[in-house]
Amino acid sequence: MNKQKYFIYTGNAYPHKNLGRLIDATTSLKVKLKIVSGRNIFISRLEKIIKNKKAQNYVDILGFVNDKYLEKLYKNSIAFVFPTLTEGFGLPPMEAINAGTLAVVSDIPVLKEVYAESVFYFDPLNVNSIKVALENVLKMNDNERKLIIEKSQEFLKRYSWLKMAKETLKIYESVV
Secondary structure, rough: OOOOOOOEEEEOOOOHHHHHHHHHHHHHHHOOEEEEEOHHHHHHHHHHHHHOOOOOOOOEEEEEEHHHHHHHHHOOOEEEOOOOOOOOOOHHHHHHHHHOOEEEEEEEHHHHHHOOOEEEOOOOOOOOHHHHHHHHHOOOOOOOOHHHEEEEEEHOOOOHHHHHHHHHHHHHHOOO
């Protein structure tokens, strides 16, 4: 795997994911952004945006990748960035943290409720805010990074698919 520093985004490229502003922020920092997303009409639209912004040298659209490669991408990234404008819950930052990287996310209410102090936040409507958050992560030394990642992974232990399934089953049983 190339040792060039990069940020990563995974997920679809729907307009509310706000990838245009993320591209502006990473391009202004002259840092690579790798986007992992299945090919569809929104990726075609995103490719046009990248071309119009003359960001081809800074953005790689990888398409779909297998889980093993995705874990390597997360682990070797500077951080996972989630510039979304709206979410129901926001699982991708959990996946990234679990794989061993930092998460830098929109300061929208749902993400603040879910992630509390385990991630770094920015105003998703402000390119400069995104840029400053990414710069702060870039400036971290290895020990600081490691401690924050460990703390974030500890935070993830409060969430469990098994626990959620049991609680959902209880709700169904109470209705029947």
